Amino acid sequence: MMGVLSAKFRLFIRKPWMFLITSVICIVFALLIGEANKKEIRVPVYSDLSKKEVTDLFHSLQQSDLFTFEWMDEDDVHKLVSEGKVVAGVKLEKDDFRLIVSSKTANVYLIGQYVQKVYTKEMQTKKIIESATKNPNISVENVKDALHDAKTHPIFTLEKKRFRGEETVIIDGQLQSIFGFSLFFVIYTIAYNVLYILIEKREGIWNRMILSPIKKWEIYAGNLIYSFIMGYIQVALILVVFRFAIGIDFHGKLLTIFLLLIPYVFAIVALSIFITGIAKNVQQFNAILPLIAVSMAMIGGAYWPLEIVSSNVLLTLSKFVPVTYGMELLKRAVIYGDSFTDLLYPISILCFMGVVLAGLGINIMERRHVA
Amino acid sequence: MLEAVELTKQFKQHKAVNKASLFLERGEIVGLLGPNGAGKSTTIAMISTLIPPTSGDVRFNNESVIKHPHKLRNVLGVVPQEIALYSDLSAKENLQFFGKIYRLSGMELKTRIEEVLEIVGLTDRQNDLVKHFSGGMKRRLNIGVALLHEPKFIIMDEPTVGIDPQSRNYILETVKRLNEEKKMTVLYTSHYMEEVEFLCDRIYIMDQGHIIVSGTKEEIKNILSSEDTIQIKVERANESFIQALHQNPIISRVTVQDGLITILAPKEVNLLSTLFKLADETKTVLTSVEIKTPTLEDVFLHLTGRALRD
Ligand SMILES: Nc1ncnc2c1ncn2[C@@H]1O[C@H](COP(=O)(O)OP(=O)(O)OP(=O)(O)O)[C@@H](O)[C@H]1O
Numbered sequence: 001m002m003g004v005l006s007a008k009f010r011l012f013i014r015k016p017w018m019f020l021i022t023s024v025i026c027i028v029f030a031l032l033i034g035e036a037n038k039k040e041i042r043v044p045v046y047s048d049l050s051k052k053e054v055t056d057l058f059h060s061l062q063q064s065d066l067f068t069f070e071w072m073d074e075d076d077v078h079k080l081v082s083e084g085k086v087v088a089g090v091k092l093e094k095d096d097f098r099l100i101v102s103s104k105t106a107n108v109y110l111i112g113q114y115v116q117k118v119y120t121k122e123m124q125t126k127k128i129i130e131s132a133t134k135n136p137n138i139s140v141e142n143v144k145d146a147l148h149d150a151k152t153h154p155i156f157t158l159e160k161k162r163f164r165g166e167e168t169v170i171i172d173g174q175l176q177s178i179f180g181f182s183l184f185f186v187i188y189t190i191a192y193n194v195l196y197i198l199i200e201k202r203e204g205i206w207n208r209m210i211l212s213p214i215k216k217w218e219i220y221a222g223n224l225i226y227s228f229i230m231g232y233i234q235v236a237l238i239l240v241v242f243r244f245a246i247g248i249d250f251h252g253k254l255l256t257i258f259l260l261l262i263p264y265v266f267a268i269v270a271l272s273i274f275i276t277g278i279a280k281n282v283q284q285f286n287a288i289l290p291l292i293a294v295s296m297a298m299i300g301g302a303y304w305p306l307e308i309v310s311s312n313v314l315l316t317l318s319k320f321v322p323v324t325y326g327m328e329l330l331k332r333a334v335i336y337g338d339s340f341t342d343l344l345y346p347i348s349i350l351c352f353m354g355v356v357l358a359g360l361g362i363n364i365m366e367r368r369h370v371a
Numbered sequence: 372m373l374e375a376v377e378l379t380k381q382f383k384q385h386k387a388v389n390k391a392s393l394f395l396e397r398g399e400i401v402g403l404l405g406p407n408g409a410g411k412s413t414t415i416a417m418i419s420t421l422i423p424p425t426s427g428d429v430r431f432n433n434e435s436v437i438k439h440p441h442k443l444r445n446v447l448g449v450v451p452q453e454i455a456l457y458s459d460l461s462a463k464e465n466l467q468f469f470g471k472i473y474r475l476s477g478m479e480l481k482t483r484i485e486e487v488l489e490i491v492g493l494t495d496r497q498n499d500l501v502k503h504f505s506g507g508m509k510r511r512l513n514i515g516v517a518l519l520h521e522p523k524f525i526i527m528d529e530p531t532v533g534i535d536p537q538s539r540n541y542i543l544e545t546v547k548r549l550n551e552e553k554k555m556t557v558l559y560t561s562h563y564m565e566e567v568e569f570l571c572d573r574i575y576i577m578d579q580g581h582i583i584v585s586g587t588k589e590e591i592k593n594i595l596s597s598e599d600t601i602q603i604k605v606e607r608a609n610e611s612f613i614q615a616l617h618q619n620p621i622i623s624r625v626t627v628q629d630g631l632i633t634i635l636a637p638k639e640v641n642l643l644s645t646l647f648k649l650a651d652e653t654k655t656v657l658t659s660v661e662i663k664t665p666t667l668e669d670v671f672l673h674l675t676g677r678a679l680r681d
C-alpha cells in the first residue's frame with residue numbers, strides 16, 4: 001500500500017497543475033459570487049393603493065436580509081425593469097401582488113417567493129386583529145403590540161430548530177458561496193483521482209498489480225487514501241487562503257471546519273468509487289461526473305442556500321445528497337455556532353453514506369471489470 | 372510444467388476462446404500464433420490467472436491454478452500487449468514502483484533494477500520519462516518490468532507490435548538469450564510468422580477461438596509437404612484468368628492480394644504447364660512465377676483460406 005501511495009505522490013509532483021488550477025478557479029468563483037451575494041438585491045415597489053393601506057406590508061417586506069425594497073413611482077419601476085437595472089419590481093395590491101419582470105431568473109423566483117410569504121403572514125395578522133377586535137375590550141393597538149412582542153422575542157426552544165425551521169434564517173452570502181464552491185470543486189478533484197483506478201485498469205497497470213504479491217485491498221486502499229488526502233488538502237488549502245490571505249471571518253471555527261470536512265470528504269471518495277464502478281469506461285465517467293456533481297450541488301445547497309428552497313420534492317431529494325450534509329455541517333458550526341454534539345446526526349449520515357457507497361462501488365467494480 | 376485443458380471463454384454471445392488446449396515444458400519457447408481477434412490475449416489472460424475461464428482448467432505442476440493462483444503467480448512474468456507503465460514516471464521510477472509491489476527493497480531492488488535495465492538496454496535512458504520514449508523503448512521497458520522478480524516462466528503478448536526493425540530484433544534476441552542463459556520458459560504470442568519461426572520450438576496456431584494446429588515448425592510445415600505454393604505475378608489483372616484458376620480441379624486454393632496470385636496445388640501434378648496453358652487461353656501475360664517452400668503463413672492460408680494479416 002505504501003508503494004502505491006508513494007507512486008501516486010510522485011505522479012502528483014510531476015503534474016500538480018490540474019490540482020492548483022481547480023483550487024484557484026474555486027477561490028475566484030467563491031470570491032466573485034460571494035461578493036455579488038453580499039450586495040443586497042434592489043427591488044422597487046409601487047402601488048395604486050394609498051400609502052397608508054400598504055405601510056405594514058412594506059415594512060414587513062423590508063425585513064429581508066437578501067432584498068432591499070424601495071418605494072417608487074410606477075413609471076420608474078417599469079423603466080428600471082425594462083432597462084435591466086433590477087431583476088424585478090413589485091406592485092402591491094390589496095390581497096395580492098404582481099411581479100414586473102423582463103426575464104425569469106432564479107432571483108425573480110426568490111423575490112416572488114419572499115413577497116408571497118410576507119403577504120400570507122400579513123393576511124394572518126389581519127385576520128387575528130379583525131377577529132380580536134370584535135371584542136370591544138381589546139383595541140387594535142393592543143393586539144398589534146402583542147403580536148410584535150411575540151415576533152421579536154421568539155420562544156426559547158425555537159433556537160435549536162432554526163436550521164430546518166421556518167423562522168429566523170441567517171443567510172450569509174459570502175460564507176455560503178465559499179463553503180458551497182469548496183465542497184463542489186472538491187468533488188471533481190476527488191473523483192478524478194479515484195478515476196485512476198479505471199485508467200490503470202485500462203492501461204494494464206492494474207493487471208500487473210493483481211499478478212504481484214500485493215493484496216487487492218492494498219491497491220484499493222492506496223488509491224482511495226490518496227484521493228482522500230488530495231481532496232482534503234484542497235478544501236483545507238482553499239479555506240486557509242480565504243482565512244489568512246483574504247481575511248474571511250470563520251468566527252474562529254477553522255479547526256472545527258477541518259474536523260467536519262473529514263466525513264464529507266470520505267463520503268465523496270465513496271461516491272466517486274461508486275460512479276467509477278457504474279461507468280463502463282473513462283468517457284462514460286466523464287459524462288456522468290459533471291451531471292452528478294452539478295445536480296448534487298444544486299440540490300444540496302452548494303449553489304444557493306437550501307433555506308430559500310420551498311419545493312418539497314427538492315427538499316426531499318436533498319436528503320439523499322452528501323453535499324446537503326456537508327453544507328449543513330459547515331454552516332451550522334460556523335454561522336449558528338452549533339457544537340460538535342449537535343452535529344452528530346449529519347456526521348453519521350455522511351459516514352453511513354460513505355460506507356454504503358464504497359461497499360457498493362467496490363463490489364460493482366470487482367464484478368464488472370474483472371470477469 | 373503448465374497445461375491448459377479445453378479452455379473456453381464466453382463473453383456474452385461471443386465465444387472468444389473455444390476449447391483451447393496447450394502445454395509447455397520447462398525451458399521451452401512456445402509460440403501462440405493467430406490473426407487479430409483470434410483469442411490469443413484472452414487465452415493468455417486465463418493462463419496467467421487474470422480472468423477465470425468459463426470452462427476448462429489451467430494446471431501448473433499438476434495443480435489447478437484457478438483456485439490457488441499464487442504458486443504460478445510467484446514464478447510468472449507477464450508482458451501485456453498494451454504498454455502498462457506510468458508514462459509520467461521515468462524508467463527507473465517505474466521499475467522501482469513495480470519492484471516494490473513485488474516486495475523488493477533496498478540493495479536487492481537496486482541491483483535488480485540495474486540488471487533489468489542492462490537486459491533491456493535502457494541503462495543510459497533510465498532517468499528519462501517514459502512518455503518521452505520511442506515505441507521500441509517503451510516495449511523494452513514493458514518487458515523489463517515483467518523480469519524484475521526473476522520469473523522462471525514468462526508470457527509475452529505481442530511484445531513487438533508497432534516498432535522499428537532494430538528494436539524488434541533486439542527484443543527477439545533478448546527473448547532468446549533469456550531462454551538460453553536463464554533457462555526461462557517462454558510463451559510467445561504474435562501474429563508475425565517470422566518471429567515465431569525464429570524463436571519457437573513448438574507452435575500453436577489459433578483462429579476464431581480454436582487452436583487449429585500445433586506441433587514443431589517442421590511438423591506444421593509438413594502439413595503442406597504434399598502441396599506446392601506458387602506465386603504468380605501478371606502484367607494486368609485479368610478476371611477470366613483468376614476464374615479459370617478457381618475452376619481448375621487440380622488447384623486446391625487461389626488467393627489474390629495486392630496483385631499477387633497465390634495458388635496451392637498437390638506436388639505430383641505438373642502444375643506449371645497447366646498454368647501456362649490457362650494464361651495462354653485467357654490472353655494473360657505472366658511476369659513472374661515462383662515456386663516457394665511453404666511458410667507458416669502458407670499453412671495458415673491452407674487451413675483457413677485467409678491470410679494471417681491483411
Ligand atoms: N472483455 C471482453 N468482452 C467482450 N469481448 C471481448 C473481451 N475481450 C476480448 N473480447 C473479444 O474476444 C475476441 C478475442 O480477443 P483477443 O483479445 O483474445 O484476441 P487476440 O488474438 O489477442 O487479438 P489481437 O491480435 O488483436 O490482440 C475478440 O473478438 C474480442 O473482441
Ligand SMILES: [Mg+2]
Nearest residue numbers: 411412452528
Ligand atoms: Mg491480443
